[in-house]
Amino acid sequence: xxxxxxxxxxxxxxxxxxxxxxxxxxxxxxxxxxxxxxxxxxxxxxxxxxxxxxxxxxxxxxxxxxxxxxxxxxxxxxxxxxxxxxxxxxxxxxxxxxxxxxxxxxxxxxxxxxxxxxx
Numbered sequence: 001x002x003x004x005x006x007x008x009x010x011x012x013x014x015x016x017x018x019x020x021x022x023x024x025x026x027x028x029x030x031x032x033x034x035x036x037x038x039x040x041x042x043x044x045x046x047x048x049x050x051x052x053x054x055x056x057x058x059x060x061x062x063x064x065x066x067x068x069x070x071x072x073x074x075x076x077x078x079x080x081x082x083x084x085x086x087x088x089x090x091x092x093x094x095x096x097x098x099x100x101x102x103x104x105x106x107x108x109x110x111x112x113x114x115x116x117x118x119x
Contacts, residue, residue, distance in 0.1 A: 021070075
């Protein structure tokens with residue numbers, strides 16, 4: 001694992017650029033985001049992203065999932081998180097707005113994914 005903040009952010013960004021998002025990659029992203037949330041002077045974004053990817057990993061663990069359902073659950077979150085981490089130079093209010101959209105979308109996608117399991 002990378003040791004400093006910028007290396008960790010680059011490592012997470014590299015993991016997010018690869019599609020599709022596998023369970024093992026979601027777990028690695030979660031671990032890196034956990035370290036970032038503990039080592040960063042501004043941990044909020046990393047903390048929230050960690051919980052999102054932890055939930056994705058939990059949802060992907062277990063039963064086989066069709067490619068379409070996997071994509072519906074992961075793709076927008078994966079690309080949105082990569083975009084968010086790529087925007088270090090924007091105002092905090094813009095980052096929080098981006099994070100809010102990402103969280104809201106994830107909540108809906110996770111609920112739809114869970115609902116699809118029970119059909």
